[in-house]
Amino acid sequence: MNIKHHLDEASLLSYAAGSMSQSMALVAACHLSMCPQCQERAQKSEAIGGVLLDSLAPAALNENSLDQVMAMLDYEPSVDIAVPKRISSKRAGADQTDLPFPLGEYIDGSLDSIAWKRIVPGVYCYDLPCKSERGGVSRLLRIAPGKSMLPHSHDGNELTLILRGSFSDEIGRFTVGDIADLDSEIEHQPLVDSDEDCICLIATDAPLRFSTLLGKIVQPMTGF
Amino acid sequence: MENKPPGDDVENIVPLAQQNTSQDWSDVLAELAETKDKTLFVELFKHFAPKVKAYIIRLGLIESSAEELMQETMAAVWRKSHLYNRSKAAASTWIFTLARNLSIDLMRKQKYPEYSLDEWHEEADDNDDPCVDHVLSSRMGLSVNKLPEEQAQVIYMSFYEGRSHSDIANRLGIPLGSVKSRIRLASDKLRSMWRDGV
Numbered sequence: 009m010n011i012k013h014h015l016d017e018a019s020l021l022s023y024a025a026g027s028m029s030q031s032m033a034l035v036a037a038c039h040l041s042m043c044p045q046c047q048e049r050a051q052k053s054e055a056i057g058g059v060l061l062d063s064l065a066p067a068a069l070n071e072n073s074l075d076q077v078m079a080m081l082d083y084e085p086s087v088d089i090a091v092p093k094r095i096s097s098k099r100a101g102a103d104q105t106d107l108p109f110p111l112g113e114y115i116d117g118s119l120d121s122i123a124w125k126r127i128v129p130g131v132y133c134y135d136l137p138c139k140s141e142r143g144g145v146s147r148l149l150r151i152a153p154g155k156s157m158l159p160h161s162h163d164g165n166e167l168t169l170i171l172r173g174s175f176s177d178e179i180g181r182f183t184v185g186d187i188a189d190l191d192s193e194i195e196h197q198p199l200v201d202s203d204e205d206c207i208c209l210i211a212t213d214a215p216l217r218f219s220t221l222l223g224k225i226v227q228p229m230t231g232f
Numbered sequence: 233m234e235n236k237p238p239g240d241d242v243e244n245i246v247p248l249a250q251q252n253t254s255q256d257w258s259d260v261l262a263e264l265a266e267t268k269d270k271t272l273f274v275e276l277f278k279h280f281a282p283k284v285k286a287y288i289i290r291l292g293l294i295e296s297s298a299e300e301l302m303q304e305t306m307a308a309v310w311r312k313s314h315l316y317n318r319s320k321a322a323a324s325t326w327i328f329t330l331a332r333n334l335s336i337d338l339m340r341k342q343k344y345p346e347y348s349l350d351e352w353h354e355e356a357d358d359n360d361d362p363c364v365d366h367v368l369s370s371r372m373g374l375s376v377n378k379l380p381e382e383q384a385q386v387i388y389m390s391f392y393e394g395r396s397h398s399d400i401a402n403r404l405g406i407p408l409g410s411v412k413s414r415i416r417l418a419s420d421k422l423r424s425m426w427r428d429g430v
Contacts (some may be wrong), residue, residue, distance in 0.1 A: 013234075016412070016416075017415070017416045017419050017420070018397065018411075018412035018413075018415040018416050018419075019249055021387075021390060021415050021419055022390055022397060022415070025332075025391040025394065026332040026335070026336050026344060026391075026394055027332070027389075027390045027391070027393075027394045027396050027399075028396060030340055030342050030345075033344060033345045034345040034427065036345075036347075036389035037345035037346060037347045038345070040347035040348075041347045043350065047347065047348070050347070050410075051321060051325075052423070053419070054321070054325050054328065054329055055321065055322065055330040056272065056376070056387065056391065056419075056422065057325065057329070057332065057391050058321070058322050058323065058324035058325030058326070058327070058328045059325075059376060059390065060321075060328075060376065060387075060388075060391045061280075061283055061284070061287050061324050061327065061328040061331070062283060062288075062324040063376070064283045064286040064287055064290070065286060065296070066282030066286060067282050067285040067286035067289055068282070069281055069282055069285060069299070069302070070299050071319050073281065073285065073299065073302075073303065074277055074278075074281075075306055076272065076303055077281075077306050078270070078274075078340050080303065080307045080309075081270070081307060081310050082275070107267070108278055110345045110346065110347060113343060113345070138342065143387075149233045164397075164398050164408065165397060165398070165408070191408055191409060191412065213396060213397075213398060
């Protein structure tokens with residue numbers, strides 16, 4: 009996989025801090041699971057968290073804290089080695105179906121077994137049960153070759169990860185594994201330029217602003 | 233050193249440079265992973281538990297929930313210690329991610345999406361210098377305070393208060409783009425300070 013478009017530094021730090029909305033964090037985690045380069049960057053951001061943890065003034069513990077935790081240790085058998093193996097095989101399965109494993113928490117099976125909902129001809133969506141506080145959502149979109157998303161801009165951030173096929177927009181060409189990490193500065197209209205349907209995972213942390221009348225009319229339907 | 237509970241460990245008797253302190257805790261955790269020695273766990277508990285609880289309180293949870301989550305986090309340190317890989321992260325970083333995930337799971341009632349599940353960072357590049365992350369971690373500790381105030385502020389608001397970019401923008405009354413560029417600047421600066429040995 010040749011990934012050319014990566015997570016913005018500000019997004020990576022927000023993910024590492026745990027301050028990214030649930031819907032955005034899902035897309036970020038999916039890209040990270042596919043991109044060793046961003047994983048390495050994420051670890052450096054998480055190291056900032058480690059340092060900040062270590063530099064906090066200690067809080068007072070309950071008198072019997074340590075005893076209570078020691079008692080928990082005795083009741084919790086240490087995890088046997090089989091557990092990571094089971095997770096590995098789950099991920100191996102996910103690899104075969106081009107489903108990034110963080111999505112496995114939300115979808116059974118593969119990208120081919122999704123119950124798509126049609127928005128307009130050639131454009132389908134599937135909502136993920138993953139909401140953020142300000143009305144942002146995460147969802148899968150399936151768009152036919154030659155179709156484009158409606159031109160839109162954002163009040164907040166938007167992450168778009170390509171899972172199958174490809175699209176091009178004002179910024180460049182995006183293929184599998186690439187992530188478009190956009191904010192309110194940018195208006196764009198992605199056009200699918202692959203032979204097969206393009207499937208992407210999209211999250212916003214605020215509702216989109218469509219810039220055409222048609223977009224404004226279909227906005228209630230698309231739910232963005 | 234000044235952040236340790238007074239009289240809580242022998243390192244107060246023999247003062248060590250901060251670089252060494254971070255490295256030592258990673259050694260202790262790595263040894264715990266191998267030996268499952270409870271006396272090592274008690275050492276880690278005494279150092280980290282009060283910090284983990286302080287972190288959870290700063291995220292906005294009440295004291296009793298913070299105590300409970302801290303206990304769960306420290307139990308997870310014990311339970312998952314065999315997954316800890318010292319060449320990938322400092323002990324403080326690993327424990328931070330455990331505390332972060334458990335706190336978010338509780339606050340959102342949804343599991344924070346992780347990118348490598350329990351095999352924590354297993355897929356990352358193995359060719360890295362094994363010590364990079366310790367060095368990074370301990371030196372960064374010195375560096376966060378050296379950032380310009382408006383950059384340190386967005387880092388603290390992200391990590392300690394769990395605020396999203398747009399939440400920070402609203403709080404500070406600045407555009408979203410400014411929040412992101414401050415975070416980028418802070419991140420760049422931390423990295424270059426680290427490269428240059430602070």
